[in-house]
Amino acid sequence: MSATENKKALVFSILNFLQKSCEDGTINKDDSEGIEVAIQCIGEAFGVDADDEEQKSKYSTQPATLLSIFDVYLKTKSKTSAAKSAEKEVSEEDKKEAESKKVLGNRKVAERNYPEAIKFYSEAIALDNRNAVYFSNRAAAYSQQGDHEKAIQDAKNALEIDPKYSKAYSRMGHAYFCLNKFEDAANAYKSGLELDPTNATLKTSLASATAKLNSGAALERSAEAPAGGMPNLGAGANGMPDLGSMLNNPGLMSMAQQMMQSGALDGLMNNPNIARIGGGAPDFSQMMNNPEMMQMAREAMGSQNTPQKCPYDLYAEQLSGTAFTVPRTHNQRSWLYRIRPSVVHSPFKPHNASDLLVSKYGCDDVIITPTQIRWSPFDLPKDDEKINFIEGLKSLAGAGDPACRSGLAVHIYTANTDMTRSAFYNADGDLLIVPQQGVLDIYTEFGKIKAMPNEIVVIQRGIRFSVSLPDGKSRGYVLEVFGAHFELPDLGPIGSNGLANSRDFQTPVASFEQEDNVEWQVMTKFNGKLFSAKQSHTPFDVVAWHGNYAPYKYNLALFCTINSVSFDHIDPSIFTVLTAKSDTPGVAIADFVIFPPRWAVTENTFRPPYFHRNCMSEFMGLINGDYDGKTDGFLPGGASLHSVMTPHGPDAAVFEGASNAELKPAYVGKGNQAFMFETSFMLSLTHWGLETCGKVQEDYWKAWAKLENKFNASKK
Known part of the structure; x- marks a missing residue:
């Protein structure tokens, strides 16, 4: 009932x-x-x-x-x-083990392996059944696989443990919504908002549930409408809201208007900024072929970018990611409709910060070396330190100068606290963020992004964002590109499908706050230096947006691997996820490449990475597991750099093992995820990266010292 x-x-x-x-x-x-x-x-x-x-x-x-x-x-x-009262106290050892199980569960959620996620969350609960987060996370996993009744029960369990845990009400409301119990969903969202009145997600969810309740009678009438009337599309698969709710969703509406206004739909779909709708809902482009639906969309979003007065008395603001006159197929811009324009702030002043964030690599204050470098995992902040995402950025290597819009930089981040009432934007270039440990809750002007290990996030030049750390201590890698935007690589003879598919990139839905008379700090990195300004309102007040210049994320588990099924080791370019192109065709400012779990079936072939001298620089990191080119020393949270024309390849143990292995089909890299930032630039190292971080493995060169002379003139 x-x-x-x-x-x-x-x-x-x-x-x-x-x-x-x-x-x-x-x-x-x-x-x-x-x-x-x-x-x-x-x-x-x-x-x-x-x-x-x-x-x-x-x-x-x-x-x-x-x-x-x-x-x-x-x-x-x-x-x-x-x-x-008879419950025994959970030991610190069990709590630590339970947390590790939760992290594994989070990773499986990122991989969309919900049964495995539920298994790990259940193991965490068995170790510590008084932690509301574990029940709440399992509720989310249950909902993702369609078991909404169990999700509701887990949400209730979480609230019994912690009645003030608003996220549990959000999980409960979502499960009720997916069961079409909209009144129960609305009540759950209301309860959550009583605990967290400024939570934009709960506000949006409550609005959707209320809209469903209010539109119930109208939906019943539309189901009985004669032919030629507006069709009742009903709810999409997996409890996705119906078209009415979708048209009230600013993010989806921004996509709708973009599709309607642009004649270059194919060009848009080659841009990973376009989010997929997912969930088995009706094809959105087909919906837009219905004149009545198109009219509803136009009325909801408006028919022009800069009306004399915007709906709801908002301000229209354009964010340009490319010059106005760049060809349309590569032109990137978005229109943001916000409560206050971004210009409302105090003058920027130099921001006191450490000198560990480096952007100009043409100066003398960097180190040049062709030697192979490998770093052990970088230290996380100590418990008594409070370091947020921006404070925790440290530069390892780079080339070029952002003033000339040429070059890149490689950074490491280690952090343990939220960016409280502080936002950041990078005027120097685009940031590709690779979380290695800990979830990142990223609040951008365009909406919210949750990034887990084995996912990547791209935040382009100029976009303001703030990072919260729900898991506490976090670590990861950042590739900053000064001169170009990331895009999907050309597929050539591969065809129209494969590698990273555009449908799997996700952009956020608009999510806004209304905060006045509260001081915010807005930081920027401009021409390699940090500056900050003050403003008395939140920078995250965008009510709606449309365009193709927006932050996005991608789940690396969705990469469609291409490889040889006959013989020989194919070049690693087949694993390119994103590329930032240079002016020379085929030569990248930077490629983001991964080495995902995959089948190896080649015959009479040395299967690990081959020995190599490259005209490109190769920076590698490890998110989890191992890498098939090294037996030890290359660890999650660590890194390596093999510079232009510096020899590298498998170590002696890998060479011996692979040279004598039985060549049967084998699944390579299960549970592993290594990646590479490859660039045509010659990278210089920072003093922190080579000297003061204390993580350089001085004996890395010995990995190849045991490779022997095996030449035998009489043996073919």
Whole structure:
């Protein structure tokens, strides 16, 4: 039954209880008249009649009575209290193990392996069943695989542990929404907002649930409409909101208007900034072929970029990612409709910061070396340090100068605290962020992005963002490109599908806050230096946006691997996820390449990476697991650099093993994820990267020292 029907059943039991109390002498005759008046008033108020036969069959709890139900509750409460008091204290060792299980569960969610995620979350709960986060995370995983009833129960379990945990109400509301129980969903979202009144996700979700409740009658009418009327598309798969809700969604509407206004849809789909709708919903481009739907979309978003007065008295602001006159197929810009324009801030002033963030590599204050370099995992902040994402950025290597829009930089981030009322934008170039440990909750002007290990995020030049760390200590890699934007690589003879598919890139939905008279700090990196300004309102006040210049994320588990199925080791360019092209065809400013889990089936072939001297620089990192080119020393959270024309390749142990291995089909790299930033630039190292970080493995060269002379002139 719905929440309203449940209330009526409860009132029905209360009225029965009051009537019985009058009949069995519990209430004396002098007071009975007042009780009977009360019964009548309560019944009329709720539309309940205890003597109505139809309502008896519908609402009666017989043979149980209200008194017997309450008795069971008191006994259960007593047992629960006793059980809680008898609970043993969870050891610190179990808590630590439970946290590691949760992290594994988060990774499986990122890989969309929800059964495995549920398994790890369940193991975490078995170790520590008083942690609300574990139940809440498992609820999300249950919902993702369509088991919404279990999700609701887990959300309730989380709230029993921590009644002030608003995220559990969000999980519960989502599960109810997917079950089409919109009133229950709305009630859950309302409860969450009582705990967290500024939570934009809960506000948006409540609006969607309320819209579903309000549109119920209209949907019923549309289902009965004659041919030629507006079709009732209903709810999409997996509980996706129907078209009405989609048209109220600023992010999806921005996509709709972009598609309608541009004649170069193919060009748009080659740009990873376009998010997929997903969930098995009706094809959105087909929807836009319906004139009535197109008209609804135009009315919701407006028919021009800069009206004299924007809807809701918003300000229109364009964010240009390319010059105005760049050919349309490569032109990138977005229109943001915000509560205040970005220009409302104090003057920028130099920001006091460490000199560990380096952008200009043409100066003398860098180190040049062709030697192979390998770093052990970079240290996480100590417990008594409070370091946010921007404060935790440290430069390892780079080339060029952002003033000339030429070059790049490689950074490491290690952080343990949120960017509180602080936002950042990079005027120097685009940032490709690779989380290695810990989830990143990134609030951008365009909306929110949750990035887990094995996912990447690209935040382009000029886009403001703030990072929160729900897992606490976090670490990862950042590639900053000064001169170009990332795009999907050309596929050539591969065809029109494969590698990273455009449909799997996701952009955020608009999510705004309304905060006045609260001081925010806006930081920027401009021409290699940090500056900051103050403003008295949140920078995250974009109510709607449309365009093709927006941050995006990608799940590396969705990469469609291409490889040889006959013989020989194919060049690693087949694993390119994104590229930032130079002016020379085929030569990249930077490529982002991964080495994903895959099948190896080549015959008579040395299967690991070959020995190599490259005209490109190769910086490698490891997100998790191992790398098939090295037996040890290359660890998650560490890195290596093989510069232009510097020899590198498998170590002696890998060479011996692969040279003598039985060549049968083998699944390579299960649970592993290595990646490479490859660039045509010759990289210089920072002093921190080579000297003061303390992580350079001085004996890295010895990995190849045991490679022997095996030449035998008489052996073919």
